[in-house]
Amino acid sequence: MDNIEIIVQKITDIIIQRLQKEEPRGTVTFLGREYSSIRTYYEKRGYEIVSVKDKFSTDIVIVTELPILNMNRIALGLPQTEDEVIIWERLLNKKDVIFLEEGMELQASQHVAPRALLQVLVNNKNQLVRYGASILPLKNFEKINEIINKEVKDVIRKSDKKELLTVEKVRKLNLQAGDIFEADKNIIITALARDYMRDLGVQIV
Numbered sequence: 001m002d003n004i005e006i007i008v009q010k011i012t013d014i015i016i017q018r019l020q021k022e023e024p025r026g027t028v029t030f031l032g033r034e035y036s037s038i039r040t041y042y043e044k045r046g047y048e049i050v051s052v053k054d055k056f057s058t059d060i061v062i063v064t065e066l067p068i069l070n071m072n073r074i075a076l077g078l079p080q081t082e083d084e085v086i087i088w089e090r091l092l093n094k095k096d097v098i099f100l101e102e103g104m105e106l107q108a109s110q111h112v113a114p115r116a117l118l119q120v121l122v123n124n125k126n127q128l129v130r131y132g133a134s135i136l137p138l139k140n141f142e143k144i145n146e147i148i149n150k151e152v153k154d155v156i157r158k159s160d161k162k163e164l165l166t167v168e169k170v171r172k173l174n175l176q177a178g179d180i181f182e183a184d185k186n187i188i189i190t191a192l193a194r195d196y197m198r199d200l201g202v203q204i205v
Contacts, residue, residue, distance in 0.1 A: 025046055025047060025048045026042075026046065026047045026048070026059040026060070027047065027048050027049075027050045027058040027059045027060070028042045028047045028048070028049050028050070028058060028059065028060045028062060029049070029050050029051070029058040029060070029061050029062070030049075030061075030062050030064060031061055031062070031063045031064065031065070031083050031086070031087070032063060032064035032065030032066075032100075032103060033064045033065060033103070034049075034064070035064060035100070035138065035141070037138065037141050037142045038062060038100075038138075038141040041141040041142075042060075042205070045182070045205055047059070047060070047205075059095075060096040060098060061086070061090060061095070061096065061097050062098045062100065063083075063087065063099045063100065063103065064100045064103040065100075065103045066099055066103055066104045066105065066106075067105045068105045068109065068121060070083070070084055071104065071105070071106065071121075071124055071125065071128070072121070072124050074087055074088055074091075074128065075123075075124035075125070075127040075128055075131075076124070087133075091128075091131045091132055091133060094132060094198070096134070096204075097132070097134070098133070098203060099128065099134070099135045099136075100136065100137075100138060101135050101136060101137045101138070102137065102138050104125070106121050106122070106125055109121070129201050132198050132199075134201055134202075134203040135201075136180070136203065140180055162186050162188050163184075163186055163187050163188065164188050164190065165187050165188065165189045165190065165193050166190055166192070166193055167190070167192050167193045167196045169193070170193050170196055170197060171196075175197065175200055179200075179201075180203045180204075180205055181197060181203070181205070182205055183205070189204070
């Protein structure tokens, strides 16, 4: 090994050591009712539940109650209430927003709304996903001890070494909208791969 290789190796070792240092805990805030199962889900994954006053700066905002009028205004880019503005600004800044499927008023109105009106409402719901939000059912958070995301063992080998997750590797996972990808602490997700999963509607935890 010549001098250049030795220098490169030392620089690489320093970078890896810095990456392996303990990172600050992620934060989660609820907008609406707080579900114990969702709280437990994130606490078991090292997240801290923070107060409502921190709902813009927090890593993840979980909206557990969303009336139809609020959904429509957000989808049209016309937020009015404080919570709507916070959700809208987070979407503009590509910050994580999760809507609880059971907490959306639309779910209870699907069997009573006229067909034409229902189509408009469903389009507005889908618009939230296109903006970068995730819509997840409660059962995703209740499976505390199960692997919710797609199997990744054949694509990324979990070890003490840092592994780089690229768009190419993500495509091999066949992830779908609504999936939750649990990133191992040794996985470094590239910006392009993160954006790609966001566009798919995949939540990264």
